[in-house]
Amino acid sequence: MSNHLLVLQSDFGLVDGAVSAMIGVALQEARDLDIHHLTHDITPYNIFEASYRLFQTIEYWPSGTTFVSVVDPGVGSKRKSVVALTQTGQYIVTPDNGTLSYIKKHVGIKAVREISEVENRRKNTELSYTFHGRDVYAYTGAKLASGHISFDEVGPELSVDHIVELPVVETKVKDGAVMGAIDILDVRFGSLWTSITREEFYSLKPEFGQRFEVTIFNNDMLVYQNQVTYGKSFADVRIGQPLIYINSLYRVGLAINQGSFAKAYNVGVGSNWRIDIHRLEN
Known part of the structure; x- marks a missing residue:
């Protein structure tokens, strides 16, 4: 009703x-x-x-x-x-x-x-x-x-x-890594919201403060590669530092504390923008 x-x-x-x-x-x-x-x-x-x-x-x-x-x-x-x-x-x-x-x-x-x-x-x-x-x-x-x-x-x-459906990138989990797409931006703040769910990321057994290697491709072109800290909130890293976090939709986000990740690295969204997150071995 x-x-x-x-x-x-x-x-x-x-x-x-x-x-x-x-x-x-x-x-x-x-x-x-x-x-x-x-x-x-x-x-x-x-x-x-x-x-x-x-x-x-x-x-x-x-x-x-x-x-x-x-x-x-x-x-x-x-x-x-x-x-x-x-x-x-x-x-x-x-x-x-x-x-x-x-x-x-x-x-x-x-x-x-x-x-x-x-x-x-x-x-x-x-x-x-x-x-x-x-x-x-x-x-x-x-x-x-x-x-x-x-x-x-x-x-x-x-x-x-x-009904008409848009193609969706399927997330892959394998051998200490999870791979998905950058679905959309948290527009005002420039954070990246990915297709990787919390459960898929948790398969890597992450702990707060742990660092992961993050790689972003636009089609086959490497756009970004760095070690990024997994945090509970943005304040877990210094201003200007990148952070992996779980967003309000329980998906993996990538942000810069008090900065725009999208603008800093000219990152876009859509099925051609892929993100790989690899667990670093101690």
């Missing part, structure tokens, strides 16, 4: 009226909606980042919350518009373009329905092809969050198995 909470995410930024238009459309549908923002600073067109930010956030919201995520480089094409119902009871209104990848893998999706644009699209917008965030997603999200439509009334059910 919906709960009147509507959370918006996009790559629109706040420099023009796009996000405000989405809010207005939602409030036209239901003035008593409680509207919040996940972020509107997703890197333009970066579907993976949109997927990750949803995964980072949704478990902290009540069951019944409706999320609208619009990172839609294929707007106006034949890509489907959908609503997913997660295993934890939230709704995600989004293009079926890979945005649901992390949710499907790490949270679970009970069901997916295609948005019927005959019923669930703002009137007189049929010839507007480039702002589905306003005309389809915010509108449908508001109808769902307000209880004006049920999940079943969104449109026809689709197979969860057939």
